[in-house]
Amino acid sequence: MNAYELNKIFGAVVSSVLAVTVIGFLANMLVHPTKLEKSVLDIKVSDEAPAAGAAAAAPVALDPVGPLLAKADAEAGKAAAKNCASCHTFDKGGKNGVGPNLWDVVGNKQAHIAGFGYSPALQGAGGIWDFDKLNAFVANPKAVVPGTRMAYAGMRRAEDRANLIAYLRTLSDSPKPLP
Ligand code: HEC
Numbered sequence: 001m002n003a004y005e006l007n008k009i010f011g012a013v014v015s016s017v018l019a020v021t022v023i024g025f026l027a028n029m030l031v032h033p034t035k036l037e038k039s040v041l042d043i044k045v046s047d048e049a050p051a052a053g054a055a056a057a058a059p060v061a062l063d064p065v066g067p068l069l070a071k072a073d074a075e076a077g078k079a080a081a082k083n084c085a086s087c088h089t090f091d092k093g094g095k096n097g098v099g100p101n102l103w104d105v106v107g108n109k110q111a112h113i114a115g116f117g118y119s120p121a122l123q124g125a126g127g128i129w130d131f132d133k134l135n136a137f138v139a140n141p142k143a144v145v146p147g148t149r150m151a152y153a154g155m156r157r158a159e160d161r162a163n164l165i166a167y168l169r170t171l172s173d174s175p176k177p178l179p
Pocket of ligand 1: 081083084085086087088098099100102105109110111112113117118119120121122123129134137138145147148149150151152155164
């Protein structure tokens with residue numbers, strides 16, 4: 001390779017570097033990126049520390065269960081209640097297990113079985129197990145009653161929960177009217 005050829009190579013390198021620089025410069029002139037005033041991703045970070053034991057279970061906003069209850073299948077709900085049977089009985093006057101007997105729980109007060117050893121969290125909740133509260137509790141117990149002893153991860157499908165609640169509703173001498 002002689003000096004002339006080397007020169008040609010060098011010239012090619014220099015001119016391509018120059019071309020890239022010029023193109024970059026022109027591109028910068030043509031395109032003006034505008035900075036957003038505010039991030040599009042408006043992520044809210046709660047500064048509330050999660051309650052102990054409430055393993056980052058953010059309370060989920062659920063749709064009202066009423067419309068699903070209207071077409072729910074209590075028989076299918078009875079089958080779904082097998083998920084709960086390791087801890088709960090469902091018959092009138094049935095024994096408490098790990099969890100309280102669930103006869104007549106719909107529309108009843110929270111911690112409805114006198115004498116069952118509820119957690120302080122549930123004992124002190126003081127509310128009524130209406131349809132939506134039950135729905136939310138079955139979906140994610142710890143989100144509804146932080147500190148509950150009910151060690152159940154939650155039933156995901158809204159239809160399954162509606163069927164289950166429709167079944168729970170039948171477990172009463174005078175079932176509550178549907179919402
Ligand atoms: C691993 C055991 C376990 C399983 C499984 C379980 N539960 Fe429970 N459940 C409990 C315990 C324990 C409590 C009492 C919680 C407390 O005191 O905080 C409870 C409480 C409840 C209560 C509140 C009762 C009241 O008197 O206030 C309802 C309603 C309930 N469970 C429904 C269900 C349903 C429905 C299922 C199935 C989808 C289920 N549970 C599965 C253990 C369980």
